[in-house]
Amino acid sequence: MKVLVVGANGQIGKHLVSLIQESESLTARAMIREQEQASYFENLGAETAVVDLEDDIDAIAKAAKDVDAIVFTAGSGPHTGKDKTIMVDLDGAVKTIEAAKNANVKRFVMISSFDTTREAIQGASSSFAPYVIAKHYADEWLRDTNLDYTIIHPGALTNDKGTGKIEAASTVERGEVPREDIARVIAACLENEATIGKEFQVVGGATLVKDAIDSL
């Protein structure tokens, strides 16, 4: 299964491409913004496609040609302006979803935020609300498609080394989770078709990633 990783140069993305390249059943195409980022992924044996999420749907669809799945793990990040939140986290996600349709890629794994419900928007601080709103509409857009989607809602992301153990369910108590473990969760979803049509929250826990995902 060939997987287009959108946001490959991000922290989750880098872990994910490594995991994919180590796996027996998956291979990665890293979608990156700058040509200079390519060598890192080429050294892992992954393909690369240079596309900016501010480009149009056609450019993304071209990057998705002949892949079997798309993972959206791009994010504008905390150091960009709020204008990037709507351009990347919302519109970049929606364009990637539309590109999946256009390129006939059915499988789509979305890395969302822990809670993107209407209630979470209303409860968010005014500095965090724009991000929650962007993720809310991106998730809504995906749910409204016929794609074989999985939506992952991670807890507070850390750069700690992964433990390989998580807790995952429709709703779990808020908590932290290493980015490396989220990459493992994504890979486990790609390898388990039973996760199609599902969405779940995930934090650090006591259950091996594969077992937690298999029992969703």
Added chain:
Amino acid sequence: MKVLVVGANGQIGKHLVSLIQESESLTARAMIREQEQASYFENLGAETAVVDLEDDIDAIAKAAKDVDAIVFTAGSGPHTGKDKTIMVDLDGAVKTIEAAKNANVKRFVMISSFDTTREAIQGASSSFAPYVIAKHYADEWLRDTNLDYTIIHPGALTNDKGTGKIEAASTVERGEVPREDIARVIAACLENEATIGKEFQVVGGATLVKDAIDSL
């Protein structure tokens, strides 16, 4: 016909409430953010409802109780941060649409931007793109409802005195239009059920507002 004007204290909103109060068939309820803004509208004989568009859907639905139509003419304006663009122009609009459904108000007039197509997003400067994206998704959300909507796409808004004459069609050449004339266009749409399900661009022109709207 009682009309809830969302964004009544804005420049189009103020013109609109005046026009509505002068008309024989319409009366206005001005939705405003601050109690201090109420006296202006009370002096025009309009009702008022104090609701912030960052409040929840229930608060907006309560303001929409027993009205026959809702006009969304709120905007975050050029002097607020980009965070307000997604919170007001997108999420505020969607919450108002959902409030219309919840309050069983079928008629909805949306003041959009001149061009909110995907092509317009891709062609916009990076400082204008967030606004176009926000309006794009708000329009899409409205089109996807069963509401009796009209979407108005005005050209570049000016504070010039209205001429009472416009050009309106699915697409027209880009141009300016006084806010006062947009208020007239809104009132004309409210008084003409044939505009339900339609959307159109409007700039200054040579045709009386009523005739231009009637011939859409």
